[in-house]
Amino acid sequence: MKHINSIVKDGMKKSNIGCGECQSCVTKKPLL
Amino acid sequence: MTHPFCFRIGDRTYSFLYDTESGSLHNVDHVTFLCAKERYGLEFSEQERSEYTAVSLAERDEIKAELEKLVKEGVLDSPCSVTMNKKRVGEVKALCLHICHDCNLRCKYCFADEGTYHTSDRAHMPVEVGVKAVDFLIANSGSRRNLEIDFFGGEPLMNMKTVKAVVEYARSREKETGKTFNFTMTTNCLLLDEENRRWLNENMYNVVLSIDGRREVHNRVRKTPNGKDVFDVILNNALEFRKIRGDKSYYVRGTFTALNLDFADDVLFLNDCGFDQISMEPVVTDIPELAIRKEHIPAILSEYERLARAYIERRKTNKWFNFFHFMIDLEGGPCVIKRLTGCGSGCEYLAVTPRGDIYPCHQFAENKPYYMGNVLKSTDYDLSVSEKFARNIVTRKPECADCIAKYYCSGGCVANNLNFAGSMDTPYELSCLMMRKRMEVSMAIYAIEGQA
Numbered sequence: 481m482k483h484i485n486s487i488v489k490d491g492m493k494k495s496n497i498g499c500g501e502c503q504s505c506v507t508k509k510p511l512l
Numbered sequence: 513m514t515h516p517f518c519f520r521i522g523d524r525t526y527s528f529l530y531d532t533e534s535g536s537l538h539n540v541d542h543v544t545f546l547c548a549k550e551r552y553g554l555e556f557s558e559q560e561r562s563e564y565t566a567v568s569l570a571e572r573d574e575i576k577a578e579l580e581k582l583v584k585e586g587v588l589d590s591p592c593s594v595t596m597n598k599k600r601v602g603e604v605k606a607l608c609l610h611i612c613h614d615c616n617l618r619c620k621y622c623f624a625d626e627g628t629y630h631t632s633d634r635a636h637m638p639v640e641v642g643v644k645a646v647d648f649l650i651a652n653s654g655s656r657r658n659l660e661i662d663f664f665g666g667e668p669l670m671n672m673k674t675v676k677a678v679v680e681y682a683r684s685r686e687k688e689t690g691k692t693f694n695f696t697m698t699t700n701c702l703l704l705d706e707e708n709r710r711w712l713n714e715n716m717y718n719v720v721l722s723i724d725g726r727r728e729v730h731n732r733v734r735k736t737p738n739g740k741d742v743f744d745v746i747l748n749n750a751l752e753f754r755k756i757r758g759d760k761s762y763y764v765r766g767t768f769t770a771l772n773l774d775f776a777d778d779v780l781f782l783n784d785c786g787f788d789q790i791s792m793e794p795v796v797t798d799i800p801e802l803a804i805r806k807e808h809i810p811a812i813l814s815e816y817e818r819l820a821r822a823y824i825e826r827r828k829t830n831k832w833f834n835f836f837h838f839m840i841d842l843e844g845g846p847c848v849i850k851r852l853t854g855c856g857s858g859c860e861y862l863a864v865t866p867r868g869d870i871y872p873c874h875q876f877a878e879n880k881p882y883y884m885g886n887v888l889k890s891t892d893y894d895l896s897v898s899e900k901f902a903r904n905i906v907t908r909k910p911e912c913a914d915c916i917a918k919y920y921c922s923g924g925c926v927a928n929n930l931n932f933a934g935s936m937d938t939p940y941e942l943s944c945l946m947m948r949k950r951m952e953v954s955m956a957i958y959a960i961e962g963q964a
Contacts, residue, residue: 483544484578487528487959488842489587491535492594492919498849501658504606504856511526511963512541 485512514589515916516540516548519956521821526956529588532916536587537842537955543567547575592913596852598902599859601895603654606856607645607661608863608874611668611675612636617700617742620733621769621797627666629878635866636671642678644887645864650689651891656860660717662696664863664874669703672711679715698722698765700734702742704749709756718761721750725766725778725792732771733802751786763789763836769802770795773811776819783826783833791836794946796928804942813949820953824960840920840954851906854922858901862893872901875927901926904936911939917951 515530527545529538540548546564549556556564582588614634615627628634646661653659661682663675675697682693694717701721704712712719723746724730731741750764764787768775775792782790794804794812804812823835845851855861858872862884870884870893871877885893906912906923923929924939924947933940 481578481581483541483575484529484582485539486582486587487537487539487962489534489536489585491537491842491845492533492848493535494843495535495845495851496848498847500600500603500605500656500849500860502846502850504660504861511539511959 483512513914513916514548514552515952516545516552516554517916517952517956518545519817519820519953519960521824521960526960528952528955528959530916530952530955531582531588531590532914532918533592533594534587534590535842535845535919536582536590537959538582538588539959543571544575544578547572548579551576551579592907594848594852594907594919596849596905596907598899599853599856599905601859601898601902602652603656604649604652604860604862605656605659606861607649608664608861609642609645609661609678610637610665610863610865610874610877611642611663612666612671613866613878614670615665615667615700616670616702616736617667617734618737619700619735621767621795621799621802623796623875624666624877629865631878634666637674637864637866639674639677641864641866641868641888642674643681644868646678646682646685648864648870648887648891648893650685650691652893653691657691658694659691660694660696662698664698667700667702668697669699669708672708676711694718696720701746701749701753702736704746704753706752709749709753713753713756713760718763719753719757721753721762721764723747723750723764723766723782724768725772725775726781729772729778733767733769747785754787761789763787763791763834765791765793765836767793767795769797770804770808771802773808773815776815776822779819779835780822780826783831788833789836790833794943796925796932796943806942809942809945812946816946816949816953820957824957827961837950838954838957840951840958842955842958845920848919851919851922853905855925857926858904859898872897873927875925901936909937909939911944915944915948917944917947920951921947 513532518525518527527540613629613631618626696718697716698720727743730743764782779792797803863871863874863877865877868886868888871882876882884897906918909923912918912923924943926936928940930936
């Protein structure tokens with residue numbers, strides 16, 4: 481890719497467990 | 513939905529495309545940024561129009577081919593594949609305990625009417641109510657193991673007898689129930705003396721210290737009942753707490769209003785004082801002289817960019833700090849379920865007043881149509897109120913469908929939506945505009961700090 485440098489791909493997939501235990505208010509080169 | 517955006521620092525302007533549905537961030541050159549604006553029908557400035565016109569057809573085709581390659585990979589223009597009908601109802605894992613509806617400050621913008629929540633007796637929560645609230649939480653926590661209790665007010669340090677009794681009682685029930693309690697407190701620091709500092713440091717998982725920034729900014733809106741300025745006392749107490757806190761969780765939380773739209777200076781002031789965990793929230797009020805209005809938004813968005821530039825530079829030095837709204841994890845963020853359910857208010861997160869009344873969250877306390885029960889009377893509560901909140905999911909809100917921030921703000925604060933947009937299902941536009949800018953800036957920081 482000459483014009484595009486992907487920083488993160490598919491971040492949503494890397495995040496669907498829903499364990500319910502959390503608190504209740506994978507990528508390096510110079511940027512274009 | 514793909515969002516093109518730019519971030520300028522020094523003499524460099526970085527351009528990005530963010531694909532919301534896949535969570536993919538792409539850094540692109542300026543020509544590609546222009547082609548993306550054309551592709552997504554965004555308005556050009558005069559200069560951009562001139563620059564785009566000068567791009568050769570061959571280069572446009574080359575860029576289009578690269579973009580289409582990403583589309584085929586599913587990391588650009590990807591469709592929404594997340595669905596959820598409603599949140600889980602009937603399991604509670606967090607309580608906000610209103611330790612007292614009383615306060616030793618009279619902050620002008622207080623949503624809780626100077627800590628009273630529009631009540632007249634400045635009630636303090638008796639130990640009995642606090643203990644019953646713990647019983648209520650355990651009884652309704654289902655399979656949840658990690659339970660949270662947030663000590664809130666008013667000013668919770670005015671009623672440490674109940675705070676300490678609640679912690680002691682909850683800890684005494686951990687082994688028998690298999691639950692683990694995490695305690696947090698939000699304090700204005702006025703009573704944060706040595707004894708309280710030591711106790712909070714030992715017993716609190718997180719402590720939120722309310723300071724608005726520079727002396728004149730803080731004193732203008734946060735005075736004692738007799739109009740006295742107490743900034744110096746508060747700052748000293750907070751700094752003494754910071755000294756003993758070490759690596760444990762805390763942060764200094766300020767509020768900016770229409771009177772300090774240069775709030776980046778307040779954040780940097782707090783950092784100069786020695787704090788390294790800082791948050792600064794836009795005020796939510798209808799007081800005319802303090803309220804954020806639409807005409808303030810351009811200045812606020814510019815201020816977030818100015819703060820971001822200073823933030824990047826400071827984090828390279830011994831003045832490293834963390835700004836709550838610039839934290840972002842694009843590769844291991846909250847799971848999709850958490851992104852859709854947000855804070856959990858009304859469902860897994862409830863509030864209890866000094867009398868034991870149960871409400872969907874602290875912002876709804878004493879709002880009678882949302883009354884859900886009383887911990888002194890029963891461990892049961894009105895699930896029909898929870899059902900209203902259970903359908904408050906970002907994917908059900910048409911206004912959020914194409915928003916860059918939808919999976920990070922979860923559709924906004926329900927109380928703010930209700931109070932300022934007229935419905936809990938309708939996002940409050942001014943909050944949205946600020947959230948989107950914070951998202952863009954956070955992603956730019958992420959990319960800039962991560963580059964080789």
